[in-house]
Amino acid sequence: MRWLDGNSPHFERMNREAGHAASLYFHGMHRYRIQGIPESIATAARATMRSPQYGHPAHVEVATGYGPCRLCLQTFTVGTDERLLFTYQPFTDSDALPAPGPVFIHHEPCGRYDDAALPDALRPLPLVLEGYGAGGALMVQRRVGSASFEPVLNEVLGCPGTHYVHLRNAEAGCFIARIDRDGPSD
Numbered sequence: 001m002r003w004l005d006g007n008s009p010h011f012e013r014m015n016r017e018a019g020h021a022a023s024l025y026f027h028g029m030h031r032y033r034i035q036g037i038p039e040s041i042a043t044a045a046r047a048t049m050r051s052p053q054y055g056h057p058a059h060v061e062v063a064t065g066y067g068p069c070r071l072c073l074q075t076f077t078v079g080t081d082e083r084l085l086f087t088y089q090p091f092t093d094s095d096a097l098p099a100p101g102p103v104f105i106h107h108e109p110c111g112r113y114d115d116a117a118l119p120d121a122l123r124p125l126p127l128v129l130e131g132y133g134a135g136g137a138l139m140v141q142r143r144v145g146s147a148s149f150e151p152v153l154n155e156v157l158g159c160p161g162t163h164y165v166h167l168r169n170a171e172a173g174c175f176i177a178r179i180d181r182d183g184p185s186d
């Protein structure tokens with residue numbers, strides 16, 4: 001679509017006038033959704049105090065770090081929020097090599113994040129984006145570093161063979177969220 005050309009003066013003006021949300025929506029070529037872990041996994045972990053996928057005991061503690069919560073994708077208030085730690089495996093492709101690891105969610109019920117914009121709470125965190133293809137094959141890995149998040153995500157989504165993206169902590173390595181394309185890219 002010609003009018004989405006990010007280099008055109010018209011786009012620049014439209015982008016400035018449209019505000020923050022729209023600028024994220026129109027940024028680059030790819031539309032996407034950033035989502036917390038499945039609600040059913042979080043609900044089961046809270047109810048059973050075990051990892052729903054592995055059966056390992058879950059653990060509740062007052063937050064000593066920022067997290068974030070893998071369901072609502074908001075950071076914890078250290079020393080106040082109670083968080084639940086359990087083992088989670090983020091790949092849904094049955095051909096993918098499982099990658100179980102520790103994740104935190106709020107102990108109390110919270111809302112699952114599902115939006116096209118990166119939660120503001122995650123922007124200051126060390127982030128790495130990984131694009132995965134068929135069979136869970138890693139196609140591309142990019143650290144966000146001091147760059148802005150959206151262009152790096154667009155580069156990863158544009159990498160040939162990438163079907164979906166995992167957002168991970170670039171220092172701890174742990175899984176934060178999954179990002180899927182939303183609608184056709186043009």
Ligand SMILES: [Zn+2]
Pocket residue numbers: 069070071072073074105106110111
């Ligand atoms: Zn939460």
